[in-house]
Amino acid sequence: MPWLLNLIYLLILPAITPVLLWQRIVNGKRREGIWCKLTGRLVRRTGDSRLIWFHAVSVGEVLQLEPMIAECQSRWPSLEILVTTTTATGYRLAQQRFPNHQVDWFPLDFSWAVHEALTRIRPDLVVLVELELWPNFILAAHRAGIPLALVNGRISDSSFGGYRKLKWLFGGLLKRLDRLLAQNETYAARLETLGALPDRIRVSGSIKYDRIETRRDNTATRDLGRELGIQHGDPVFVAGSTQEPEERLAVEAYVAARETHPNLRLVLVPRHPERFDRVAEMVESMGQTVLRRTRLDAQPPLPNQRPVLLLDTIGELAACWGLADVAFVGGSLGNRGGQNMIEPAAYGAAVLFGPNTRNFQDDVDALLERGGARVVANGSDLAQRLIELLDDPTTAHSLGDAARGLVLARQGATRFTVNILQELLPIELLERTDDDTQTGAADAA
Numbered sequence: 001m002p003w004l005l006n007l008i009y010l011l012i013l014p015a016i017t018p019v020l021l022w023q024r025i026v027n028g029k030r031r032e033g034i035w036c037k038l039t040g041r042l043v044r045r046t047g048d049s050r051l052i053w054f055h056a057v058s059v060g061e062v063l064q065l066e067p068m069i070a071e072c073q074s075r076w077p078s079l080e081i082l083v084t085t086t087t088a089t090g091y092r093l094a095q096q097r098f099p100n101h102q103v104d105w106f107p108l109d110f111s112w113a114v115h116e117a118l119t120r121i122r123p124d125l126v127v128l129v130e131l132e133l134w135p136n137f138i139l140a141a142h143r144a145g146i147p148l149a150l151v152n153g154r155i156s157d158s159s160f161g162g163y164r165k166l167k168w169l170f171g172g173l174l175k176r177l178d179r180l181l182a183q184n185e186t187y188a189a190r191l192e193t194l195g196a197l198p199d200r201i202r203v204s205g206s207i208k209y210d211r212i213e214t215r216r217d218n219t220a221t222r223d224l225g226r227e228l229g230i231q232h233g234d235p236v237f238v239a240g241s242t243q244e245p246e247e248r249l250a251v252e253a254y255v256a257a258r259e260t261h262p263n264l265r266l267v268l269v270p271r272h273p274e275r276f277d278r279v280a281e282m283v284e285s286m287g288q289t290v291l292r293r294t295r296l297d298a299q300p301p302l303p304n305q306r307p308v309l310l311l312d313t314i315g316e317l318a319a320c321w322g323l324a325d326v327a328f329v330g331g332s333l334g335n336r337g338g339q340n341m342i343e344p345a346a347y348g349a350a351v352l353f354g355p356n357t358r359n360f361q362d363d364v365d366a367l368l369e370r371g372g373a374r375v376v377a378n379g380s381d382l383a384q385r386l387i388e389l390l391d392d393p394t395t396a397h398s399l400g401d402a403a404r405g406l407v408l409a410r411q412g413a414t415r416f417t418v419n420i421l422q423e424l425l426p427i428e429l430l431e432r433t434d435d436d437t438q439t440g441a442a443d444a445a
């Protein structure tokens with residue numbers, strides 16, 4: 001099987017190369033870490049401490065690792081941790097969020113690359129976030145006797161249909177996973193339908209609820225608001241994780257709302273960094289002044305100045321949602337399938353999103369059922385809803401309270417997940433941790 005998979009990958013490679021080159025030319029999108037991915041030459045581990053390898057594809061999955069890694073380090077201080085990612089944005093964010101741990105690239109699924117990576121790292125446990133099923137990697141880890149766990153597992157409706165067509169492949173892979181933790185009963189049932197062993201499946205809830213900040217007065221949000229020049233009492237409209245044409249629609253809604261709410265502030269946070277420059281140009285072409293987060297030192301906001309604010313950084317959107325009175329979650333009026341709407345919900349913002357939210361259907365259903373969000377059909381509907389919520393703060397607060405209540409009710413998945421991972425760790429690590437705890441207690445006495 002490994003060499004058959006290698007052949008398939010090599011046949012696919014020429015077909016996608018023109019796309020990669022086009023992205024490089026048009027968007028300036030470089031393929032960072034490509035040599036490391038092709039060869040599997042991750043930074044070689046030299047110590048003999050126990051190690052967990054966490055793999056998170058991109059930004060969203062990296063953020064989900066924060067509470068889990070913190071919990072692991074609290075329980076097992078001697079544990080080494082490796083975090084790998086696939087995307088450049090995920091890699092940079094992981095370096096920022098986990099400065100005390102090794103961060104590297106996940107190898108491409110060629111047999112030689114995954115073998116080299118596993119040999120260099122020698123993990124005691126591999127943890128895959130959501131649903132990363134790379135056949136050669138899973139087979140190689142299983143043959144090496146390395147326990148494998150899937151955490152925060154989710155399978156969207158569209159993905160489930162595709163996986164079912166390849167059940168002959170994915171069923172065998174799922175059987176090699178030692179634990180599969182699904183976010184809800186629906187995802188757990190789908191894993192079992194695809195071939196996972198029922199006695200290895202657990203329903204954990206979603207880790208993302210545990211890593212989400214719920215206090216608007218947290219330091220990151222407070223500092224960001226001050227640096228952006230947002231005054232106390234200014235109503236704030238945040239349009240985050242946006243794709244084309246959602247920034248334009250948000251600006252149009254903002255302009256319409258300012259006719260009756262002149263103090264309104266708009267913060268735009270495009271999903272993809274390579275679009276920051278184009279979004280800034282687009283805002284200016286619409287007759288609006290734009291102030292970029294990365295240029296505040298050279299161009300600080302002036303008192304009473306109300307430019308459109310462009311958050312052209314990575315990793316600050318979570319704090320930015322805490323500034324929002326009304327939040328529009330992007331990727332939902334385009335074709336992306338939505339983005340994470342739980343972060344603005346946790347702050348008690350009045351949450352809006354478009355109809356295309358297939359990637360977050362469970363969250364959408366829960367929010368709408370609780371009366372914690374509103375769906376907008378198009379740009380004019382976005383403007384109308386924004387104005388209605390600004391005109392009626394009572395309704396806006398009611399939406400926000402319902403959304404925040406949902407988040408608080410769903411917390412607790414991290415501790416459950418780490419308890420399950422503990423079942424797969426070497427017993428001597430757990431015994432050594434117990435000894436360290438007892439020694440510390442004796443010293444304190």
